[in-house]
Amino acid sequence: MTITVEFATTKEEIFKKGDEECQEIAEKLRKTGEVYIDPDFPPYETSIGVLKHKDTGEVQVQKSEPWLQPKEFIKPHYLREDCVDEWKVWDNPQPFHVKQGDLGNCGLMAALVAIAQKKGLIEQIVPKKDYTMDCGIVQVRLFVDGEWKVIKTDFLIPQKNGWERFSKMTKRQCWVAFIEKAFAKVKGSYGQLHSFCPTEAFTCLTGHPSKRNWINSETNCDTLWEDLVKYNSSGYLLAAATPKIKEASEEEKKYEEVDIDTDHAYAILGLKEHDDHRLLRLGHGNRMRFTGTWSHLHAYDNEFLEDLCPLDREMSNSRIFWMEIKDFRRLFLCYYVGEYQKESTVLEFKETFRRKQGDDMQILRLTNQKHCELEVGIKTFKNGKRYKHNLFLNIHKCFEDNQCGELLHSFNAYGSQLESDKVPFHPGVYLLIFVRVQYDPCMENEWTIWSSTALDKSQIQFISCPFSVHYRSVTEVILKYGEAEKIEQDQIVVYKWRGKYNCIFMIDNLQESEYVYVKCKITSGNEEELWTCLSFFNKCWHPVPPMSRSIVGVVASNKYEPITVTVDVQYSINYLYFKWINRFGAWIDRDHLENFTPLEFEN
Template identity: 25%
Template sequence: MAVSNGDICVWTCTHCSHASNPSWSNHCGQCSQAKDNQLPAGKRRWICDICTILNHAAAMLCDTCGREKTRTAPLECNTLKKGQYWSCSKCTLKNSIHQRKCKACETVRVTIEGPKSNGTMLSHDGIKARPDIPVHVTGQRAVVNKKTATPRNEQKSWQCTKCTYKNIETADICKVCKNSRTDSFSDLSFIRAKSSTQLKAATVKHKSELLDVLRLIEEQKATETRDFILTYCMLNNEPFVDDSFPPAPKSLYYKPSKYNETSVSKWLRPNEIKMDGDSSLNWAVFRNPSPSDITQGILGNCWFLSSLAVLAEREDLVKNVIVTREICEHGLYQVRLCKDGNWTTILVDDLLPCDQYGRLVYSKAKRKQLWVPLIEKAAAKIHGCYEALVSGRAIEGLRILTGAPCETINLQPLPGEDLDHNLTWATLLSSRSAGFLMGISCGGSNVNINNDGYKCMGLKPNHSYSVLDVKHEYGNRLLRLRNPWGHYSWNGDWSDDSVTWTPHLRKLLSPNSSSEGIFWISFEDVLRYFDTIDICKVRSHWNEVRLSGMFPPLSSSNHLSCVLLTVLEATEVELTLFQQENRMSKNCRLNLCLAVYRAPSFPLSHIGHLMGNSKGQMQSCVGCETMLEPGHYIAVCMAFNHWDMSRVEPNQPAPEYVLAIHSSKHLLAEQVSVERCLIGDALIGLVLAKGHKHNAVEGVTIYSLTKCWTGLVIVVENRHMNKWVHVKIDCSDSCNLVSTRGVFLTADAVPPLHRQVIIVLSQLKHNMSVLSDFSMKHRLASSSTLGVWGTGRNCPPIDGHLQGLHAPRLII
C-alpha cells in the first residue's frame, strides 16, 4: 500500500509492515519481499496504532498485540462462547466453527480430532503436531514450523532490529523478515542489498548510530588486535617495537638523506627519558588532563597542539582518543584518530625522539604523562612522519582529534565583503555555551600588520592559539586564549598586568596565567590581529554514519557519487565531504562541493528543492548543515577540476571521498548509482538558488555562480515555446581555472523550454589566486544552427562523456 504525504511517497510492506519504503523500490528495505502493487479488496491492510504491525482488513484485533481495530467496533469473537470458535494457527484470530478459512489471513482451518490434553499429538491429513505448535497450511497440507514453536502462555519475546516484529523468546530468527536474533552491539547497523531493477547497482543501506556506541565497537575490535600482539611480547619477554614506524630517520623526515644533522639523537622509552622536575611522580598515560600539560617542542605543529589543548578542557574527549589508558610495561599503545574522514585506531610503541641529553625533542610529557607525545606520534604515523605535522590550521587538528563537523569563521573581510562582527560575537558565545571546541589563527595574508607589530604585542604571526573561554562581562567582550608554547603571551589591554582590569573583573576572571601562555584579550583586538576562528561542533548523543565512494570521471555514472538519505523524523543534519589529502605536498587535488536536495522520485528524472550546500572550494573537506523533515533526500558530492586529467589519462583511478553524516536523530543512508544527468540537474539547482541572475531578453535568463564557488558556473534558461537561444561565452581572461569543456570559448544553442549548464570553471592549483572573468553574447533564433559562431548545436561539441553535465535539461 502506498502513502503520499506532500513530497514524501512511501509504501508499506505487507509482510513485515515496514512503512518507509520509497515508492520507486520494488522490494522491501527490511525483509526484501517483493512489493504487492495490486492488492485484492479483501486483502487490504490496516496498521495497528500500538505496535505498527500491518493487519488484514477483516481482522478486528491486531494479530500481534491484540489491540482493537476501533474501540467502538463490535468484535464478533467476544460473542463467541467456548466451543463455538477455533483459533487460527497463523494469526491467532478467533473464528466461528462454521468458517472453513480464517477471516483475516485466509488460512485453512486445522481440524482437531477430539479434545486432547497438553502433550497429546493432534493430526491433520496424516500430519501430527503438538497443540502448542503453530501449523502453517499450504492448500490442504499442514507444515509444522518448529522454530516458532512456543507455549501459548509464554509472554517473553525479543524485538527484531530490522522490522520491529516481536518474536517469541525461543526463536533464533525473525518470523517475518528472517533476520538473525542478536543481543550485542554487532547488530547496531543493518545492511540490505537491493535487487530492484530500477537501480543500476546493488546498494547498501546504513543506519546512523550513536557516536559513543560506534566508538565502543571500534575499541573492542582494536583491543583484540592489541591483546594478540601483547601476548606475543609477554611470551618472548620483549618490549614492543613498531616496525611500520621504526625509531629511525625515515619516521622523522620525508627525505632523511637531506638532513645530515638532526636534533634527534636517540629514541627512548619513558623510564629512560630525563625529566626536569616531577621526579617523585610515577609515569601515567594521563592524570586529570589540562591545557597546561601541552608544551610544543621544536616541531612546527602548533596547529595540532593548540587543538589538543582545547581537547584537554574535556577529559572525556581525551579518553575517546586514547584507547590504551593505562601504562603498558611492554610499551604497546593505541590511539584513535580521524584521517580524511575515516576513524583509524593507530598502534604505536613508546619509543620517543630525544636529544643527546635524553630530553624529549618534540612535545613534552609534563607531570610524567604520556598522552600528549603518544597522540603526537600517532598523528605523525598516519601522515607518514613527524615532518608531515609541520604547518597547518587548528581546524585540521580538531577534525583529526574529534571527527566532528567543523566550520571556519573569517575575521577579516575579503575585497568587497562586509562582515557582521556582532553576528560573529554571537556565534562565539553560543558555541562556547554549547561546549564546542575552538581554535584561532594569528596573522595571515588579510591582516595588514608586519611581524614587528605582532612581536611588540606578544603575539606570534602565522601561529595557532587555543580558545579556552568567551565572556561578555559588564559590556566587555573578552576571549581567553592559550599559546601552545606554554609561554610568550599577549601584553596589550586585558593582559595580566594591564590597567584595564577593574578589581571586580580581576577577581571574577583571574588573569594570572601569562607564564603558561594563557591570557585574556578583547574581541576588538582579536579582530585586529587574528585571521580566522575554527569551531568544532562536538555534541553528545548525536548519531553518525560514514560512507566511502568515488568521484565519477567526467559525467560517467560508473561510480557511486550520490547518497540517498531517508529521514524518519525531523532532524538536524551536518554533512562533511572529505577528500584524500597529502600533507607532504600541502595541496588538495579537488575543488569539492556538497549539496542536498529533496528526492521526489526514483530513478531521479529530476531533483527537488535545494535544502543546503557547501561552498565549492579546494579544501581538504567541505560541509553544510540543514534541518530535514521526514522524507527522502539526495546528497550530491561534486568535483570537476579532475575532469581535465581524466581526458589525458582516461585509465587513471577515480579519486575517492568520504561523506560523514552527523544527525540529532537516526536516519538511513545508502549510496546509489543514478542517471548521469543528475550531476547537471544538481548544478542547475545550485546555480538557480545561489547564483546571480542576468535577465538577457524576455523569456531568457542567464545565471552565473561565483559567490559560493571558487571559479564560475554559467547556466542559461530558455523559457520560449518555439525559439532557440544562442549563447557565446568567453572566459579567456580567467586565471588558475580549468574548464569542464576543455576550452574557455564556447557557443551553444539552448532548445526551447530547456536549461543548460554552459561551462564550469574550477580552481586548478591550491596555492595560487583565482580570477574568474567572462563576457557573453546571446540572441534568439528559429533554429539550432549557430552560423558564424560555430558548427552544429554546440561548439566545441558536447561528447558523450559530457552529456550528463552539459546536455540541455527540460524545464519541469
C-alpha cells in the first residue's frame, strides 16, 4: 500500500510568488518602455472564442477589432456614464458599478455585484499595483481546481467602435473587466463564459464553498426569509436566478409586467423589514429595473446616498431595487450562497492511494482543544479524472486507540465532489471518514477545510485503519437514518436508506447457522438512467453469513436529478444450490467484493 498526503502551498505564499514574478517582468519592460502582452491569452479572435447572444443564445459571428488600453476607450461626457479622466483599477467600488456587456455571463456579473460590497475581498482578488498602471501587467487571484492561482494577463480589453465589448469600465474603473478577462483566460475564451454559474464564481473568487437552493410554489416564505436572514447575517454572498421561460407565453408576461429578466441572475444585497413587509434588495448589471410593489423605495438610505456623487445616485436607482419576499418566491427559481467569511482559515491537502486488496485505509483524526466550526469539501479522482461515485463524509466521536465511536454527522453526494455543512466541534477527538462506496485501487482525494477561526488549538492528522472501519461507518448511516423492517419468522432485518440521488439496501441476518441469499430488483423507474451494483446485477444472489450484517445493493441516478425508483428486496434461506453457486461466484469476483464483506453483527 502507498499513501501520500501533500499539503497545499498557502495562498499567501502563492500571492507573494505571483507578485514577485510580475515585478520581475515589470523591471524589464520599464527599461524598454514597452507594455506587457500576455502570450498565453493574446488580444486576438482566438481569445474571444465563439460568442452566443446573451438573450437568445444564438451564435454570433463578428470580426474582432484591435483591443485597447483602458485609457484609449471613448469617454465623452454626454455619451458615457462617467466623466472621470484617469482610469483606475478600482476606487471605492460599488455594486451599481458592475455593468454587463455583450456576453451572456450574468451569473458572473451577479457574483461581482455581490462582492462589490466587500472592499477587502476586491483588494485581494485584483490588487492595485504600480506595474498595472505603467506596464499593463494585471494579476487576478482565483481559486481554480481546488487551489489558489495568480492569473496574469495584460490590460488590453476587447472593444467595438471604441467602446468596451464586454463588461463596462464604469467611472473608468477596470476591476470588473480585469476579473472577467481572467475568467476568460481560465476557461479558454470569452465565449466560454456564457451561462456562467454564480456558485462557481463565488468559489473561484473567495476560495470558500458555495451552494444552490431551489425555490418553488411549495417553498414556505417564512422559512425562506429565515434562511436568507441567517446567510446575510453571517456575511455570506448571495445571488438568485429567474427561470428560463418560453417566449411569448403567459408565464413570460408575468415577468414582462414587472420588468424582470427571465433566465437571469441577480445579486441579493440586503434584507430589511419595512411597514411589516419583508424586503430584499436586489441588483444586477443591466438597466432594466423591477417595477413591481416596493420598487418605488430608494435602493439605499439617505445617509448613504448623500455621500454619493450624482452619477452614482442615478446608477444606484437604475440597477438596485427592493422586492417583497412573496414576489421573490414567485419570480425566482433558486438562490446561491457563497459561504465567504472575512476572517477565516483554509487548509488544503491532497491524499493519494495506491492500495491492494486487504491493505489498510486511512482516516482523518481531528483533536480539538477549543470549540471551532468547520466546513469540509472533498473532490475525488480516479487516475486523474473525475467520476461519479457514492460519497459519504461521516463524522464520529473517537475513542481510545482510535476506535470509531458515535456517528455525529453524515453528508452524502453522488458525483465527484462532496461538501459538508458548517459543523460545530467541541473540545475532544473526532474521526472524519470519507468513503467512496465503489472500490478503486487508485484514489486521489483533494481536501479543503474552512474555519471561521484560527486552528492553532486543533491538530489534524491521517491515521491508518482496517477497511472494515470505513464499511462500518456507512452501515452506521443506514442504521441511524434508514428505515428498518424486521421479518420475525425468518430472523432478518431489511434496511433501506434513501439519499437525494441514491439508495442503499442492507440486511441483518440474525440466524445462528443459516445463510441468507439476497437479490434486489427494480420494479419501477427508468433503469437506463440508473447505476446499480451488488445484487442488482450479479448472476449470483448476494450471500449474508449467519449473525452478520451486509450491504446488499446500491442504486443511484446517472443524472444530477433526484432518484425516483422502487426496489423489491428478495431473499432465500438455506438452499444448498445457493451455497455452492455463491461460493464459486464470490471466488471469481473476489477483487470486487471487499467493499461488501459481511461484518460481525453486534447485539
